[in-house]
Amino acid sequence: MPQKDVVDLSEDEARIELERLAAAIAAADIAYHQNDAPEISDAEYDALKQRNDALEEAFPELVRADSPKGKVGAAPAEGFAKVRHGAPMLSLAKAYSDQDVVDFIERGRRFFERDKDLELAFTAEPKIDGLSASLRYENGIFVRGATRGDGTVGEDITANLRTIEDIPERLAGSGWPEVIEIRGEVYMTYAEFQALKQRSAAIGGQDYVNPRNTAAGSLRQKDPSITASRNLKFFAYAWGLASSEPADSQFGAVQKFAEWGFKVSPLMVRAASADELIAHYRNIEAQRASLGYDIDGVVYKVDRIELQKRWGYVTGEPRWAIAHKFPAEQATSVVRAIDIQVGRTGTLAPVARLEPVTVGGVVVENVTLHNEDYIKGVDSKGEPIREGIDIRIGDSVVVQRAGDVIPQIVRVVLDKRPEGAVPYEFPQTCPVCGSPATREINPKTGKEDSRRRCTGELICPAQAVEGLRHFVSRGALDIEGLGAENIDLFFAKGLVRNAAEIFTLKDRRPEVQLALAERREEQARAREAASGRVRKNVRSVDERNFEGLDKLFAAIDARRQPELDRFIFALGIRHIGETTAAALARTFGTMEELIRVGKDVAAAADPIAAFPSVDGIGGTVIGALADFFGNERNDDVLEALLRQVQPQPYVLSIATDSQVAGKTVVFTGSLEKMTRSEAKAMAERLGAKVAGSVSAKTDILVAGPGAGSKLKSAQALGVEVISEDEWFERVGG
Structure with missing residues (x-):
């Protein structure tokens, strides 16, 4: 729901919202810092924190004991020894606009306004998007490393940090304090992230979402050899507990870190004004794509250590530093x-x-x-x-x-x-089969279609493979176990070249078994190459047992009598989606009748005039039907397919006495108890009309998790919004 302005909230409303915000922020902290699996974006998280801060400022008497203000990270995860930091690892205040940076500088100048001749300089450096770590050195020797944790206590990940080449076991140079906690960011480069994804894909392993989460997960491995294989990096940028200051300025201290053997950001500069800081922010933003690793903003700090100490801290944050975030989206x-x-x-x-x-x-x-x-x-x-x-x-x-x-x-x-960059020349032939690629003329407007299409149709391998993938997909025939990976394999091996051959796979079981065995062997070799280990007691492909084949063949046989609307949609006729397929099934009842009408339309001088009037079906769909049923090459494929499957006549029993009869319903978000096509079919059986977008005519919006713009539109228009569970209650289960 739209938020009220803070000034318009009652005390009870503010108390309820503060409770909700505390729970939401705590959950987000655990997901991000402890589980390495963030559930909301940085922008959404920052918005929650800003709202909480505004409420606490307006209602100071309602500040909760578990207030998220000033808290850093999340408690250390179970399974690691705990490490108490010599000095807290704090978070930074955020700047989201140039004016926020100007305000930050002005606050500093006001604080030091009695020092008339004071030079107030700042450092600016990229904000690395990785995992913060603290490294304790005693007499120049690395003795312990820890995660941020909750800012006070972190997780002992010393063994894993030792595998990172950027972290020296012994400090180089001289002049380092007897004891010092060097702080910085562990991160993964894009190149290493892509290499890891490829290695994992080759062995059928997990997918990885982004470098930050992957780096964090790599640091929390129980086996340090796994961490070592990820080739993580480290930038040093700060320090915690130190028996003596490493330098008298932030810039000087970071240069010392470089002398001691650490990698530091080459983009760190010293500046004297807001204009200079913002100019460097723009410079770093422009280079962001070419850095080879993730950054999400620029950090500004007062340069002189003495002035940092004088300006001091607020709860959980230094006053003398701020993070200028890039636009999150x-x-x-x-x-x-x-x-x-x-x-x-x-x-x-x-x-x-x-x-x-x-x-x-x-x-x-x-x-x-x-x-x-x-x-x-x-x-x-x-x-x-x-x-x-x-x-x-x-x-x-x-x-x-x-x-x-x-x-x-x-x-x-x-x-x-x-x-030397030249305009892109769009190909006029298909890059897969070499057939001409043309732009059709729209009969209504007389203008070229915006998309260019390959004219190869059934002789084009790309169209054939994509068509087969579509045929077995969830909204179409939904054949379990016959996903894109198996379709690609069977097509490449010549086992399935058209939809009809899917239903004869069982007759070629030895060839299917051999194809699957060869793929497993390739994956096993890829795992060997990735791990460096050699398999023992390798069985021949003929000795392997493929029990899954029986399940696959059973799943195929189970779809020999598909619902008519699913079958029409599965054919992949251009411009015919699930809703249009359902309309055709309702209108013509059987596949034989649809074929008869399609042939008549294809032969007619005026296809639109020859086609029966069907609500929601216009000239574009009629033209697509005429093209499909008028193409003789499709006849053989369709006839062979209908020898294998028998689409069931469409029977629709509409309940006119249901609570949703006559209502216009929209489904949005992730439905957990039914597919989107099942939801549409259910609503239509109950006499409702299903729409694809929200308007003033919408009666009910059924919103699942992840609902976005449609939910906002419904709320703005005053449309009734219910959950999936409430939908089932409404329609009687």
Whole structure:
């Protein structure tokens, strides 16, 4: 629900919200610091903290004993020895705008205003997005290392930290204190992150979300050899307990760290004004995509140690430092290549391959470019977008995740375009089969379609594979055990070239078994290469037992009599999604009748006039049906398929007396007890109309976890919002 302004809250409302915020922030701290699996973005977390601070300032009498203000991190995880830090590891206040930085400088100048001739200088350096660690050295020897933990007590991860080459066992140079806690950030480079993902994929291992979580998880391994294999890095930038100060300035201390054998950020500078700090922030932001590791802002600190001590601390934070965060939803990267992918309907889909960059907690490497007009910088009407700037290989681009999900390019940084960059030439032939790729003419507008399509259809391997993947997918025939990986394997081995051959796989069991055995052998060899270990007592492929085959063949046989709407959708006819397939099934009742009508329409001089009037089906779908049933190459495939499967006639029994009959319903978020297609079918059986978007005509929004813009729209329009459980209660289970 929209938040009230703090000044409009009653005391009871403020008390309830403070309780909710304390619980939410504590849960987020545990997820991020203890479990290395953040559940909300940095921006969402910061918003919770800001709201809590504003409430506590307005209602000081309601400040809770478990207030998150001033707390750092989370309690150490179980399974590691506890280490008490010699000096607390604090968090930093945040700046989100240039004005916040100016205000920070002004607070400092006011605090020291009696020192008329005082030079108030600051350091600025990248804020590394990794895992904070504290390293204790005694007489120059590394004796213990720990995580931040809750800022006071951390986890002893000494053995794992010793595997990091950037952390010296013995300090170099001279002049180091007898005892000192060196502090910094453990991180993973993009290159190492990608290599780990590839090694894991080769052996069928886990996927990894982003370098920060992976680095944190690597540091918490029980086996230090696993940590060593991850090739982690470390930047030193601060210190805790020290028997003597390493230098009289922040900048000088960090240079000392470099002399003692630590890696320090080469982008650290000293500045004297807000303008200089902000200029360096812009400089670092522009280099963000080329650094090779994650950063999420720039840290500013008062340079002189004496002034740091004088300015002091507030609860949990130093007054003399602040972190200027980058916009959480955007990042800058570089277009390294533009590749063309061919979809199941032959559409040529361009994809930009980017320098990896973290956006909203997820590493983004690939961004769709939609079509060739989008690359040129114009929309479907030929009007300029992105200020008319095209996208070229080598361009620096600003990327964001639309709705925190789908990566997209926001703009091109034109002044960073490299010399010699040339406009991208979109291919006019299919990169997979070499057939001509054309842009169809829209019969209504007379203009070219925005997408270019391969004309190879059934002779194009890319379309065939994607079509088979679609055929067995969850919304279509939903054949358990026959996912994309197995489809790709069987297609490559020549075992499945069309949908009908899926249902004859059992007749070729030896060939299927051999294909699976060879893949397992390849994966085993990849695991050997990754681990350096050699297998013993290796069985031949003929000795292997594939019990899973019986389950796969049973799953295939179980789908020989599919529901008609699922079967129509599974055919992959262009422009026919689940909703349209259901409408066709309801209208024509049997596959035979749909084929008859499709053939008549394909032969008609005016297909639209020849097609019966069906609510929700217009010229685009009718044209797609005419193309499909008028293509003789599809006849043989469809006939062979119908010899293997018998789609069931569509029977719809609509309940007119249900509580949702006549209502317009929208489903959003992640449904946990039913698929989206099952939810639509259920609502329609109960007499409801299912819509895809929220409007003033919507009666009910069923919202699952992760509901986003549709939920906000419903709340703004006053639409009734219920959960999935409440939906089942409403419709009687």
